[in-house]
Amino acid sequence: MENKINIGEIIKIGVILFLITAIAAALLAFVNGKTAPLIEKNSLEKEQNAMMAVMPDAAEFNEVEISEEIRALSDGGEINKAYTAVDAAGNVIGACVITETTGYDVGIQTVTGVGSDLKVTGIDIISMNETPGLGAKAAEESFRDQYKDKSGEIGVSKSTATDTEIQAISGATKTSNGVTQGVNIALRTAEFLLEGGNE
Numbered sequence: 001m002e003n004k005i006n007i008g009e010i011i012k013i014g015v016i017l018f019l020i021t022a023i024a025a026a027l028l029a030f031v032n033g034k035t036a037p038l039i040e041k042n043s044l045e046k047e048q049n050a051m052m053a054v055m056p057d058a059a060e061f062n063e064v065e066i067s068e069e070i071r072a073l074s075d076g077g078e079i080n081k082a083y084t085a086v087d088a089a090g091n092v093i094g095a096c097v098i099t100e101t102t103g104y105d106v107g108i109q110t111v112t113g114v115g116s117d118l119k120v121t122g123i124d125i126i127s128m129n130e131t132p133g134l135g136a137k138a139a140e141e142s143f144r145d146q147y148k149d150k151s152g153e154i155g156v157s158k159s160t161a162t163d164t165e166i167q168a169i170s171g172a173t174k175t176s177n178g179v180t181q182g183v184n185i186a187l188r189t190a191e192f193l194l195e196g197g198n199e
Helices: 007-054 135-139 141-147 173-194
Strands: 060-064 078-086 092-102 106-115 120-127 155-157 165-167
Touching (some): 007 120, 092 173, 120 141, 120 173, 135 141, 135 173, 141 165
Parallel strands (some): 155 165
Antiparallel strands (some): 106 120
């Protein structure tokens, strides 16, 4: 017995599938339109809080355009945003740089504060996808505090760290290197900004 193809049924199923897809796409667009501004607002608040944490003496942060000269300083990562930090009297007291680098996984987003003396005032991890119990320890204060008051090019040590190095997280050297790469990019960027390179 031959099976006859019913063109009408095929067209009907095709139209139904098209309508379902169109409705789903419209709903997703609607939800995205409602949530995107909230996500953006929360992201900006998180960045502002992180910058205040690494540079508490700042009264405000003025965003700087990421020029090609600044981008050239991002070897080994990416500069997402850069700010000059200004005190209540309007004096530039440093810079905050938000970088993105790779550790064990992609997407270690770090904010680094650098004072006018070109020393790290502090770092904060905004987001990362590192392994819980290993690389995720990079967010702990004991690890982050190692960067304070360091300048120049910072290295990573698996054993005893010198004045120009930080101690790697045991079992998470890739994460330690990734965070340090972000801090080094921030130090180069801050030096460029604070010495008038972007004027």
